[in-house]
Amino acid sequence: MSQTPNRSYADIRKALLAGEETALLDVREEAPFAEAHPLFAANIPLSKLELEVYARIPRRDTRVTVYDAGEGLAERAAHKLRDLGYVDVALLEGGLEGWRAAGGELFKDVNVPSKAFGELVESERHTPSLAAEEVKALLDAKADVVVLDARRFDEYQTMSIPTGVSVPGAELVLRVAEIAPNPATRVIVNCAGRTRSIIGTQSLVNAGIPNPVAALRNGTIGWTLAGQQLDHGQARRFSEVSEVTRRQAAEAARAVADKAGVGRASLAQLGAWQAETARTTYLFDVRTPEEYEAGHLPGARSVPGGQLVQETDHVASVRGARLVLADDDGVRANMSASWLAQMGWEVHVLDDVPASTFTQAGPWQAPLPALPATEEITPQTLADWLQEGDARVLDFTASANHVKRHIPGAWWALRGQLAEALARVPAASRYVLTCGSSLLARFAVAEVKATTGRDVYLLAGGTAAWVAAGLPVEEGEQHLASPRIDRYRRPYEGTDNPREAMQGYLDWEFGLVEQLGRDSTHGFFVI
CATH class of the missing domain: 3.40.250.10 (Rhodanese-like domain)
Structure with missing residues (x-):
């Protein structure tokens, strides 16, 4: 019961x-x-x-x-x-x-609130777009056109439109004037599917840039379905902008945020909100990861603005919470906040944040519960045990990481399906747990011990330490004790997806506005 x-x-x-x-x-x-x-x-x-x-x-x-x-x-x-x-x-x-x-x-x-909202924006604002064939013709004709890829840089590197430049979504309004200084230059914004190209294009429209601008209709999926070739491994990125450009972009972004009803906040107000016990306040730094790591407000989480709008549910999982956004120029925070406000969030931008307050450096560290104490062994000890045939390795990393590289003989397991996984793994007198760093594996030690009744150890430093020690690895799916359901294969990622899956994904996106109407809990509006 x-x-x-x-x-x-x-x-x-x-x-x-x-x-x-x-x-x-x-x-x-x-x-x-x-x-x-x-x-x-x-x-x-x-x-x-x-x-x-x-x-x-x-x-x-x-x-x-x-x-x-x-x-x-x-x-x-x-x-x-x-x-x-x-x-x-x-x-x-x-x-x-x-x-x-x-x-x-x-x-x-996944990330359905953001994707559904993007479809609503296009439906209500008629965001301009061009078909893949039209964009290809412009490129072939050497027309005055720039292609800006609004995804994360790693996604851009996987596959990109020929000539495309990586400008993740929140950076577009800040940087477009120097990438396309001639107001006659046509600006094309793309992503892999639809959402980030729609939001990126509409951001430029809302900010009032003088250039003609359009989304690449259906992104790299549309490009592929049109039978056109993508580039791979490109590294074209935006460059720094002048103070004049930054100031003008900040004015435009502030006007858009004001129109969307974005709130303003000071550091003192943020402190008061963070002290509240009956309300959740998230603090997000929406600059690039490199800027964040060089220095940021203590307690801020690094979520570049374009990804925050795309994946809000993944970082702000309490619907109805308060969001506070920070940057150092007012452009990226205001543009990101303008979209979040339209998505029904109470969102505020920190104003007049002096650089001297960015006192914390390095990558964001997730808050964690107390780490369970457990007995650890070194990679060399594990190598000796494996040589003796007296240990079983359980790997709790992401399945894709395991398939790419794992300790020889290691079994991959989902911690959430531990009993079922262990039933498929040959019994051993002792078990050694690992993952990329050993962090997730540490939380599984007590569960494996309780299930098997055997001695269970943690590999210190995880598989990364094993590799760093120069010990051998293998690849492949030889020892999967759990089904590979830990990650949904997005139809818009990679370059080897079936055409039917890509077309099916587009058809699904087109139907999201109708689904929003049936759901009626979203609270979205479009300025």
Whole structure:
């Protein structure tokens, strides 16, 4: 009998419509999550709960509702959340099927709120776009045109439109004037599918740039479906801008933010909000990762603005929370905030932040619960044990990382399906756990020990330490103890997706506005 109370679809819908803080957690792995979930569900798999939940749900008395599709993960997640200090945890009444049976709309894919909003923007603003064939003809004719890729740089490097330059979404308004200084130059914005090209193009339109601007219709998917070739491994990136350009871009961005109803905040106001116990305040630095690492406000999380708009649910998992955005020029924070406000968030931009307050350096570190104490062994000790045939290695890294590189003989396992995985792994007298760094594996030690009744050790430094020690690795799927459902394969990533999958994805995106209408909890508007 469950000790966790239930919370109904009607209760959650009421909270969403009222703008109250609520977190609806799908604790399945990403692939099944992408098959069907409510619009504002946040995916935090049970297998990685300790690593992600404190950052994504910072306040321990947040109203949290967890669900699965009948796999038995939700009750375990609720118990773990209580152990982590969360005091208002409930199960979704009837789970995923209960949501559907109560009349709730279910959505496919990931980052759906942002993608649905992008489709709404295009529907209402008629964002200009050009077909892949039209853009190809312009490039072939050596027309006065620049192609700006609004994705992350690593995505751009995987595949890009010929001549394209990497300018992630939040950077567009700041940098376009120096990339295309002639107002007659046509600007084309692309992503892999539709959302970031729509939002990027409309950002330039909203900011009033003088150039003709259009989205590449359907992004690299549309380019590929048109039978055209993509580039790979390119490294063209934006360069620094002058102070005049920066000032003019800041004025334009501020005007857009004001029109969208973005709030303003001082450092003193931020401090007061962060001291509140009954409200969640997220602080995001929306500059580039390189700028963030050189110096940032203490406690700010690095989320470049374009990705924040694209993946809001992945970092701000409490719907109804307050968002505060920071940069050092007012352009990227204001443009990003203008979109978040239209997506129904209470969002504020920090004004007049002096560089002297960016006192913290280095990459962002996620807040974590106390790390469990466990016995560790060195890579060389593990190598000796493997030579003796007296140990079994369990690898809890992402499946893609395991397939690419793992310790010889290691079995890959999903922590959320540990009992099922161990039933497939030949028994051993002792087990050694690893992942990329050993962090996730550390949280699995006690569970493996309880399940097997054997001695369990942690590989110090994880697989990275094994590699650094010059020890051998192997690749492939020889030892998969769990199904590879930890990541949903996006139809718009990579270059080897079936054409049917790419076209199906576009068809799905086209239907999102209609789904939003049926759901009616979104609170979106378009300026």
